[in-house]
Amino acid sequence: MAVCCEIDNLKGRREVILDDMNSWINFSSCLENHLLLSSPIYRRQLFLIRSFGGYCCKAHMEGQGAASGKITALEADAETVIRKITPVLDPRRHKGQAGKIAVIGGCREYTGAPYFAAISALKIGADLSHVFCTKDASPVIKGYSPELIVHPVLEESYSVRDDEKASVAKRVLAEVSKWMERFDCLVVGPGLGRDPFLLDCVSDIMKHARKSNIPTVIDGDGLFLVTSNLDLVKGYHLAVLTPNVNEYKRLIEKALNTEVNEDDAPEQLLSLAKCIGGVTILRKGNSDLVSDGVTVNKVSNFGSPRRCGGQGDILSGCVAVFSSWARSSNKEMDDKSASSPMMLGCIAGSSLLRRAASLAFADKKRATLTSDIIECLGKSLEDMIPAEQG
């Protein structure tokens, strides 16, 4: 039975005939994607769909400031995204297929941040989680958890003589590179510190990851590094930046040479992502905003009023896993028109973290810590996509 849909938008009227159930399903999921990840390109457009033959759908899109011309971010349907990209627990799958993540971070000062990112990746369903950190940080991180694979390979200036630097840098890159192809995603920055020699080595690792097309989530001190050299990520579509308030301010000042503008926050984020060549940026805050330079989405489900340190680290680990899942799911379905996996990963990660924070807070109130939130990641995911049904 044919279904006739009329699409009415500013560019004119188009009629689409869908003559079977499959094309209807494809078409409606396409439409769903538009609504889910609504693009500023479509602002001021109205989609009106009339269908015949039993399927009736009327959808319109007036968000993104249809009346004012001002770009606003629409709330993403994060639950649908999470259900869509989370893989089923299939006994035929082997270890590693649900995700292999590596965190580059952990130094003398910070051992908690890389641990939070790496353990969160495992808690939501990744199979393997590695940490590449300095020699000092390694035994501490190993001590937090036997689940993590910890590589004590990074070096800070204080432990390297000037005449050794070139050879040490080469060795660090070789140590990480031999693992690189196996990873589905890197998280660069949680607890990395700002030692100049260490950051030079991490720049080399990022360049290598880019050459190998390994998706990379950049957070914390990784953002400090990237802000000082935007070319590291410029134009790299598999890069995600997850700045907090300070990190965002520094990025805006460097890339757009201006101040943060809260009144036009979605538009400014869109410009920033565009300026950095279409990387995906997740701006953390009261509401999380995500843009890839084409669309802007918002995730604002209730989280927690506790602002204990480490929540951004959980987020970076979750975004890495969800982006990898979204990438695999696009590949499996051979869906060229599917939404950007990095965008979907950000939406899913942000929403899941906020749910977990809300659950942890309901239980622990003022005593809520980052570890409590990590313990709630599994239940938050289970509430949306039960393991037994998945």
Ligand SMILES: NC(=O)C1=CN([C@@H]2O[C@H](COP(=O)(O)OP(=O)(O)OC[C@H]3O[C@@H](n4cnc5c(N)ncnc54)[C@H](OP(=O)(O)O)[C@@H]3O)[C@@H](O)[C@H]2O)[C@@H](O)CC1
């Ligand atoms: N357990 C661990 O190992 C953890 C380690 N971490 C690691 O630490 C490294 C540095 O990351 P970061 O987040 O501390 O640095 P950054 O963003 O520059 O903030 C510095 C200072 O800015 C302020 N400030 C913050 N928010 C603000 C706001 N909304 N509005 C206004 N001001 C605000 C506030 O200072 P205040 O002004 O309150 O004294 C804050 O202390 C990085 O590697 C990260 O991964 C963390 O992940 C935490 C858990």
Ligand SMILES: Nc1ncnc2c1ncn2[C@@H]1O[C@H](COP(=O)(O)OP(=O)(O)OP(=O)(O)O)[C@@H](O)[C@H]1O
């Ligand atoms: N004012 C806020 N109200 C509600 N939720 C917030 C607020 N600020 C941040 N969040 C949530 O906490 C998460 C972490 O954001 P935050 O700004 O704390 O990152 P961060 O500073 O990098 O954290 P970390 O301490 O791990 O470095 C965000 O994804 C967001 O959902």
Ligand SMILES: [Mg+2]
């Ligand atoms: Mg942070």
